[in-house]
Amino acid sequence: MARQRSLLSLVLVLLATFLISCGGPTVATAPPTYTPTQIEKIQGYLPKIEAVRDRSDELKELIQDNNWVNVGNFIHGPMAEARLNMTYIIPNLLPQDQPKARQVARDMFNHLVQIDQATESANSLKALSNTKAAFADIDNFLNLLPEASTSAEAG
Template sequence: MLNLRPIFALILVVVTTFLVSCSSGQVSAPPPTYTLEKLESIQKFVSPIESSRQYLSKLQALIDSENWVDARTLIHGPLGQLRRDMSYLSRELLPQDQAQATQLIKDLFNDLEGLDAQAKARNYSFAVQKYNDAVRDFDSFLKLIPKSEGIS
């Protein structure tokens, strides 16, 4: 009598190979987008961050008048909460935007730390340079935030 077990195994391998090769493959998922709930959650963090942008304008006036003590106070005071708020918001962004947002936050606070050091040293030209870098990074971060039309 013939041993049928190897023949059945061979048939099973052939059928499995045929079924796998004829399958439709992966179904491409639509790219991730912001849901209404996610946009509402993001908007909770946007207000304090956008209001901090006004402090940067005040900081520029303090640097221009070489008021170093008040400039350092502004960096450590009202702008001190900015890192936390920006970090919370960056976690709400889409995965492809999170890495860039995190890097911009790091760059911004490196700029602010450099600005603080230049203000302590009373070095106007480097303070202005660090201020401009900070504003550029801050504005780049704001561009990553999705705009929500009609959400109240």
């Protein structure tokens, strides 16, 4: 009789454990959103990045004119500052967007290095193709930003 009680107790404990683990309320977690502080920080750096993006034709003209000194000044000045501002924005992005943003910033840096190497060898084709890629990286980065920050700047 004692053996049957212990076996019945074991079965009841297992059944209770199973029911407790399967049951219970499920808590729906809200998707991550940006805080007003994060939006404010992003908006602080955004105009500088957009200003450089809007100067893309200026850099292309410098390359086409073989004005290599000013090409170097442009990529080491405004373009490098835009990349720096991108790195300041990355920690304020949502966690799932940060790795992609870091990769885009790294790609932009690599394209700037390629442009710099092209200026040393006066290679217009290499410089132009990497310029196009660098500005595409800026656009890709801007696409990762929250709508509130990009629409606030546009409007």
